[in-house]
Amino acid sequence: xxxxxxxxxxxxxxxGKDVELRCDPISGHTALYWYRQSLGxxxxxxxxxxxxxxxxxxxxxxxxxxxxxxxxxxxTLTIQRTQQxxxxxxxxxxxxxxxxxxxxxxxxxxxxxx
Amino acid sequence: xxxxxxxDIHITVSEGASLELRCNYSxxxxxxxxxxxxxxxxGLQLLLKYFxxxxxxxxxxxxxxxxxxxxxxFNLRKPSVHWSDAAEYFCAVGSPGGSYIPTFGRGTSLIVHx
Numbered sequence: 001x002x003x004x005x006x007x008x009x010x011x012x013x014x015x016g017k018d019v020e021l022r023c024d025p026i027s028g029h030t031a032l033y034w035y036r037q038s039l040g041x042x043x044x045x046x047x048x049x050x051x052x053x054x055x056x057x058x059x060x061x062x063x064x065x066x067x068x069x070x071x072x073x074x075x076t077l078t079i080q081r082t083q084q085x086x087x088x089x090x091x092x093x094x095x096x097x098x099x100x101x102x103x104x105x106x107x108x109x110x111x112x113x114x
Numbered sequence: 115x116x117x118x119x120x121x122d123i124h125i126t127v128s129e130g131a132s133l134e135l136r137c138n139y140s141x142x143x144x145x146x147x148x149x150x151x152x153x154x155x156x157g158l159q160l161l162l163k164y165f166x167x168x169x170x171x172x173x174x175x176x177x178x179x180x181x182x183x184x185x186x187x188f189n190l191r192k193p194s195v196h197w198s199d200a201a202e203y204f205c206a207v208g209s210p211g212g213s214y215i216p217t218f219g220r221g222t223s224l225i226v227h228x
Binding site: 004031033035041042043045048050056059091093102103104105106107108 | 159163204214215216
């Protein structure tokens with residue numbers, strides 16, 4: 001079956017612009033995660049959605065970052081007024097429920113802020 | 115709070131040699147433990163996981179890992195490395211009944227020489 005998909009695969013933007021990154025999780029997966037992976041770094045947790053519960057936003061680095069998940073499926077991560085330090089690969093993952101289950105990762109979106 | 119340490123940033127081995135990647139965790143009880151692999155330009159793929167029971171876990175691609183409670187370790191091993199194993203490897207820990215967000219190590223980059 002289809003895995004987790006993300007779009008775009010690459011995004012180049014200018015400093016100060018807003019960007020939207022999209023994630024399509026595996027159908028039926030109630031949990032969805034966003035991570036940021038910077039060069040030479042591990043995965044930095046950003047935000048977690050579980051079913052209809054309020055999302056866990058504890059990993060968002062600033063108020064320029066926000067995310068939503070519509071209809072318990074597709075999620076969009078929005079970065080407003082992008083900065084050069086936002087350049088990274090943004091990974092989305094989904095799982096059947098909570099973190100005890102395997103996470104299935106998308107290929108990521110590589111964001112470059114000039 | 116849970117944490118994961120992967121002490122080796124880079125590991126270089128010759129093709130056909132054995133491999134051991136180290137992972138140490140910090141958690142008050144028996145955690146969920148995972149190893150993921152990330153090939154260049156790809157998302158993360160689960161190699162194996164430990165929840166309970168047998169402390170030696172077999173995974174895909176010929177990998178195995180052993181949970182050692184006394185050492186708070188979950189090292190990944192492979193008896194004979196193939197050139198296609200060159201990738202980034204991430205250890206992760208999840209907390210049963212606690213945070214739904216797995217914590218990832220910073221990763222170990224595996225380089226395989228012919």
